[in-house]
Amino acid sequence: MLEVNQLECRRGDRRLFSDLSFAVGSGTLLHVRGRNGTGKTTLLRSLCGLFTPESGEIRWQGEPIRALGDDYKRDLLYFGHLNGIKGELTGIENLAIAAALDGDRADTPALWEALARIGLRGFEDLPTRMLSQGQKKRVALARLILSKARLWVLDEPFTALDVDAVALLQRLIAEHVDTGGMAVLTTHQEVPLTSGQVERLDLEG
Amino acid sequence: MLRVFWTILKRDLTLAMRRRTDVLTTLFFFVIVISLFPLGVGTEHKVLEILGPGVVWVAALLASMLALERLFAADYEDGTLEQMLLTAQPLSLLVLAKIAAHWILTGLPLVLIAPLVGMQYHLSDTAIGIMMLSLLLGTPVLSLVGAIGAALTLGLRGGGILLSLLILPLYIPVLVYGSGAVQVSSIAITDTQPYLALLGAFLLVAMVFAPVASAAALRISLE
Numbered sequence: 001m002l003e004v005n006q007l008e009c010r011r012g013d014r015r016l017f018s019d020l021s022f023a024v025g026s027g028t029l030l031h032v033r034g035r036n037g038t039g040k041t042t043l044l045r046s047l048c049g050l051f052t053p054e055s056g057e058i059r060w061q062g063e064p065i066r067a068l069g070d071d072y073k074r075d076l077l078y079f080g081h082l083n084g085i086k087g088e089l090t091g092i093e094n095l096a097i098a099a100a101l102d103g104d105r106a107d108t109p110a111l112w113e114a115l116a117r118i119g120l121r122g123f124e125d126l127p128t129r130m131l132s133q134g135q136k137k138r139v140a141l142a143r144l145i146l147s148k149a150r151l152w153v154l155d156e157p158f159t160a161l162d163v164d165a166v167a168l169l170q171r172l173i174a175e176h177v178d179t180g181g182m183a184v185l186t187t188h189q190e191v192p193l194t195s196g197q198v199e200r201l202d203l204e205g
Numbered sequence: 206m207l208r209v210f211w212t213i214l215k216r217d218l219t220l221a222m223r224r225r226t227d228v229l230t231t232l233f234f235f236v237i238v239i240s241l242f243p244l245g246v247g248t249e250h251k252v253l254e255i256l257g258p259g260v261v262w263v264a265a266l267l268a269s270m271l272a273l274e275r276l277f278a279a280d281y282e283d284g285t286l287e288q289m290l291l292t293a294q295p296l297s298l299l300v301l302a303k304i305a306a307h308w309i310l311t312g313l314p315l316v317l318i319a320p321l322v323g324m325q326y327h328l329s330d331t332a333i334g335i336m337m338l339s340l341l342l343g344t345p346v347l348s349l350v351g352a353i354g355a356a357l358t359l360g361l362r363g364g365g366i367l368l369s370l371l372i373l374p375l376y377i378p379v380l381v382y383g384s385g386a387v388q389v390s391s392i393a394i395t396d397t398q399p400y401l402a403l404l405g406a407f408l409l410v411a412m413v414f415a416p417v418a419s420a421a422a423l424r425i426s427l428e
Contacts, residue, residue: 048291051428074293082284088223089216100212101292101299127223 001025002047002151002182007056009042016042017203020056024151027196029177030184034203040186041081043203044155047184048078060151074103077149079157083140087129091115091139094128098143114145119165133160141165144172152176154185166191209294210302217306220279227272231311232318235268239322250327257326258336258387265315265340265383266376269347272311273372274365276303276355277423290427297416300423304352304416312344328387335390335397342404343383349408349415350375356422379407 001023008018016039024030032040045051047058049065049072058065065072085094095111115124118138123131128139137160144152152173158166170191173183177196221228242260246252280286280303289299316337323333354372358364386400 050287050290070293073291076291078288078291080284080287082287084284084288086220086283086285088220093219097212097216098288100209101289101294103293
């Protein structure tokens with residue numbers, strides 16, 4: 001369970017939001033909505049511990065995330081605006097490194113299978129800089145298939161993806177939430193999020 | 206733990222091998238800077254012998270600085286650094302792996318090419334041996350200390366200049382004892398051991414503190 005109590009975030013002198021409280025329970029998907037510049041990304045980065053909020057508290061399983069440290073990171077998967085893949089490395093190499101860093105002992109067949117499932121069969125051995133924007137995003141999203149993290153924090157995961165990939169990503173999120181996982185995501189696209197219990201949070205600028 | 210260290214080390218070396226120009230730039234820079242001095246000051250035997258150790262060490266400092274800016278910048282730009290911060294692995298270990306890769310790519314080639322540049326300065330065999338040894342002990346310190354600066358100036362505009370101003374003063378002890386060791390090796394009655402022992406001590410201290418300090422600096426830079 002992820003709890004947020006009276007969170008306030010600032011960017012320079014500008015207050016993005018204050019007094020923000022919500023909770024995300026197991027099997028719940030939280031859709032964060034708001035216009036550009038209302039602090040969606042900042043909120044998501046705060047949830048990951050990448051941004052220090054002005055005040056307020058973020059708790060995971062009852063403990064503040066700062067105190068949990070590595071235990072929280074093990075439960076967390078963050079997918080941000082940057083893909084976090086290396087252009088010089090192939091899809092398989094990128095995925096293998098990501099898996100090693102996550103501490104999974106993912107064997108090679110599992111990696112190949114993940115890339116095939118995300119729709120990159122035949123592109124596994126190409127340096128990712130040769131791939132299109134959408135394909136690069138797919139490489140990055142293959143991490144979701146291998147991930148054992150309970151909490152997914154996804155920042156605009158649907159951009160640059162084609163119809164098939166959007167549908168696949170929706171299925172992945174649905175599977176994750178249905179098996180008791182949690183997801184917090186932002187999107188501007190009209191993507192029906194049917195999985196599990198969907199809650200909405202509106203940020204106003 | 207060791208597996209993660211190895212993964213990052215191998216990753217950075219593979220990346221460098223696929224972008225070979227970056228590695229060769231440092232090495233060529235080192236060789237060219239050193240070769241310019243005999244052309245500038247003339248080929249007088251005695252003069253070059255005195256200048257040699259200092260020039261080689263100053264060139265090593267500058268060459269090490271050259272690639273430092275890119276140490277974390279590439280990972281910062283494509284988001285892989287952010288992902289490293291979010292893994293359950295100790296960040297200082299990942300940083301140490303990156304520093305090790307940086308040293309293998311920029312420090313070790315300098316050590317290996319030292320005999321060649323030593324010949325341009327008429328250095329004796331003993332002096333060249335001591336120079337290689339001092340570079341072997343000293344260049345990892347440059348990478349380790351430099352990483353702190355690279356982490357602090359990450360994402361800043363004009364970070365490259367700031368990095369030099371921040372880090373070069375910290376390199377002074379390594380320069381003094383590194384070139385000092387080579388200088389005294391030509392005097393028969395003095396012993397180079399204290400110099401090398403001090404360089405070794407710098408290395409140990411830097412190895413313990415630099416990864417932790419760099420990791421803390423990275424966390425601040427990525428906010």
